[in-house]
Amino acid sequence: MVEIDEDFAYLLGLFAGDGWFQTRGIAIGTKYKERAEHIARLMEKVLSKQPKIKKRLYADGHELYLVAVYSVFIEQQFRELLGNPPRKKSLNFRVPVMIRNSKSLSRKFIQGMFEAEGSFRLWRGKPRVQMDIYNKNAARFIHKTIRSDGIKVSLSVCSDGAYRIETTSIKNVELMKQLYHFPSTGKSQL
Numbered sequence: 750m751v752e753i754d755e756d757f758a759y760l761l762g763l764f765a766g767d768g769w770f771q772t773r774g775i776a777i778g779t780k781y782k783e784r785a786e787h788i789a790r791l792m793e794k795v796l797s798k799q800p801k802i803k804k805r806l807y808a809d810g811h812e813l814y815l816v817a818v819y820s821v822f823i824e825q826q827f828r829e830l831l832g833n834p835p836r837k838k839s840l841n842f843r844v845p846v847m848i849r850n851s852k853s854l855s856r857k858f859i860q861g862m863f864e865a866e867g868s869f870r871l872w873r874g875k876p877r878v879q880m881d882i883y884n885k886n887a888a889r890f891i892h893k894t895i896r897s898d899g900i901k902v903s904l905s906v907c908s909d910g911a912y913r914i915e916t917t918s919i920k921n922v923e924l925m926k927q928l929y930h931f932p933s934t935g936k937s938q939l
Contacts, residue, residue, distance in 0.1 A: 751826055753847050756795050758854040761830060762861020763788065765842055765887070774819035775827050777865075785814035792818055840883050844890050855894045860929045862891065867931065869922070876922040878931060879915035881907060888912030900924050 751757070768777040777792075779785050785802050792800040796818055803815045828834070832843030848854045867880035882888055892904040892914050902916040916925060925931050 751830070753830075753845065753854060755853060755857040756791065758848050758857040759861045760788075760791055760795050761827070761845070761848070762858040762863075763791075763865050764827060764861075765831065765839070765844075765858075766862045766865020766882070768865075769838065770824055770828065771817060771819065773821050774817055774824050776815050776817035778813050778815050780811070780813060782814055785816050788816045792816060796820075796823055798823065842884060842887065844887055849890065852894075855890075856898075856929055859891050859894060860931065862887070863929060863931050869931070872917070875917050876919060877915060877917045878922055878925050879913060881911040881913050883911050885912060888914060895925070895929075898924070898928050900928075 753761070763777055764775060767779060768775055777788050779788065782804075789800045789802055792798070798818050798820055800816050800818045803817070805813045805815060807813070830845045831838065832841075832845075834841035834843070844855075844858065848858045862882070863878075863880055866882055867878060869876065869878050871877070880891070882891075888904060889912075892902060895902045895914070895916070900916055900921050901918070902914060902921070905913050905915075907913050916922060
C-alpha cells in the first residue's frame with residue numbers, strides 16, 4: 750500500500766470532493782485557472798507524474814478546468830484507497846483507515862474536502878463555514894473529527910439528501926481556519 754503523507758491526504762480530499770476516475774487515470778475539476786494550476790503542482794509533487802490541464806467550455810457558457818493524470822496504476826491506487834467505490838464515487842467512497850487513524854492526515858483530508866465542497870459566508874452578520882456532501886459515512890467522519898478538535902459543529906440532513914456540516918461564531922470559524930487552513934473569505938477556491 751502507498752505511504753500517505755499530509756500532501757497526499759490533502760490531494761485525496763480534493764479528489765473525493767471534486768474529482769472523478771478516468772478510463773486510465775484521475776481528474777479534478779475547478780472553475781478557477783489558478784486553482785487548477787495549484788492542483789497540477791500538487792499532483793506532480795505527490796504522484797511524481799506531470800498532469801495535464803484542459804479547459805472545457807460547456808454549451809451553457811460555463812468553463813471548467815480539468816486537471817488530469819493518466820496512469821492506470823494511479824487510478825487503481827486511488828480506487829483502492831477510497832474503498833473501490835462503485836460508479837457514484839461521491840456517495841460511496843470510504844476515508845482510508847490510515848487517514849482516519851492520524852489526526853494530522855485527517856485534518857489535511859478534511860481541508861481538501863472543504864476546499865472542494867465547502868463555503869464561507871456571513872449569515873445574519875455572523876461567519877459560517879459549511880459543506881454539503883452526499884456521503885453519510887464521510888460526513889460522520891468529518892463531523893466527529895472537527896468536534897474532537899473542540900469546534901462546535903453540527904451535522905444535519907438537507908431536504909435533497911445531502912449531509913450538511915456547519916459551524917458558526919467567530920471563535921469556531923477562527924479555530925476551523927487555524928486547524929484546517931480553511932479560507933475565511935468568499936467561496937472556498939484555493
